[in-house]
Amino acid sequence: MKEIEIIHSIRKFNRNYVRSIGLLEKSFLNTGYSLTESHILYIVKEQGKTTATEINKVLNLDEGYLSRIIKKLISNSILTKEKSKDDKRVFKISLTEKGIKEQQKLDDLSSDSVAGIISHLSLPEQEELAHSFNKIMGLLYGE
Amino acid sequence: MKEIEIIHSIRKFNRNYVRSIGLLEKSFLNTGYSLTESHILYIVKEQGKTTATEINKVLNLDEGYLSRIIKKLISNSILTKEKSKDDKRVFKISLTEKGIKEQQKLDDLSSDSVAGIISHLSLPEQEELAHSFNKIMGLLYGE
DNA sequence: TAAAGATACTTGATATAAGCAAGTAAATTT
DNA sequence: AAATTTACTTGCTTATATCAAGTATCTTTA
Structure with missing residues (x-):
């Protein structure tokens, strides 16, 4: 895999994820x-x-x-x-x-919001998802 | 893996990534x-x-x-x-x-910015990273 | 086919989020 | 003890985004 492809993957993710986070932000509006x-x-x-x-x-x-x-x-x-x-x-x-x-309310809201986003996935898929997020966390932020 | 752990992984990622994107945003300030x-x-x-x-x-x-x-x-x-x-x-x-x-300039800036973030990783690690991002993209946005 | 409704875009007014710069007070360094 | 740094505050401004009302055109429907 070439560096340019790696960068493109990340940038593509960013473009999409920025909007997801924007939506998340909106879910806080009523609070x-x-x-x-x-x-x-x-x-x-x-x-x-x-x-x-x-x-x-x-x-x-x-x-x-x-x-x-x-x-x-x-x-x-x-x-x-x-x-x-x-x-x-x-x-x-x-x-x-x-x-x-x-x-606590905000915490619950945030968890519910995430639960909603992953609700269409099967449990194995959700696990894969979590695994991928953890992997990224480890690589980028060393955790 | 329990659902609560899955949600926590994602939320932890979100908390960190929001800030990364905030930094990315700042890199656009001069442009x-x-x-x-x-x-x-x-x-x-x-x-x-x-x-x-x-x-x-x-x-x-x-x-x-x-x-x-x-x-x-x-x-x-x-x-x-x-x-x-x-x-x-x-x-x-x-x-x-x-x-x-x-x-094109903005595109390059964005790529450079991402390149900077992953520069401390080895190529295999960068590939793992891209793979994880792609996996998430596939699961969340069906691509 | 004329009226009603929907769509594409614009504009004025306003809200929300964030940043800069200057300042006070207390702690630390020299 | 003077100079510098640190922790926090406040006034002012900018950047980002939203709401609501309006114009023009297109589409639907009675």
Whole structure:
């Protein structure tokens, strides 16, 4: 297989997948959260009590933008922040009770959405699919 | 493999890949074209003389948005339009000479960008990667 | 075949997502 | 203790996308 074919395969995938992700994004429209906000909540769940800087090590958003999103999520009682004791520049961020529930809802929505996409496949096909995704993850991101 | 694991694999991939595509998008910043514009030019190249409606069968953009993008690309001499003879509501759209060149540039940029992402892999690994992408394409989009 | 409905495209107004730059305050380095 | 860096915030702007209403033409149907 030539390099050009390899690149074409990936680019073809990208063109299609970008649109899939666009659709996924639209499925978030009714929830009141953007995909980025949903990512942030996911990360806060994963990391537990964390900071804007830690979140941004994953997402690499504009700092100001992230700051505003966090501010909004706090004002909607999804997140809380408290001043860190060891470093007074830092705010420790965590999910509120409501935030935990909301994050769970978004998590379920996302899983349902993926379930829908693969629902037309047989179980062996779904397994092949997962295997392929895992393979790519391993190769590209070393996991 | 359980369904929940399959879904988790896909969601994990999505979280990572969304960011990759975000980076890809940024690589278009200097070009003066957005990823969407670049897609449009790609489709016009593929389809040859085409129409807004045909383009939108692929991209599903808001019609008004698409109309404006086309307008802009025409005013920048990338696209031309001519009124269709069989249907006076329709405009046939095609790439200008300049448009062909610009599209080619974007195409090259996109290929280079992908080449960069896979450059740390050996050829067999790159082949495995392409194979996995193709597999997913086949399963999800039937190609 | 004339009216009703559908299709192709456009335009004005607006929303959403994201980024830049300048700034404050606290920590770290020199 | 001054200079630099880090963590976060805020004002302003741009990029991307959507909604709704409208024009012109084509197609259906009564």
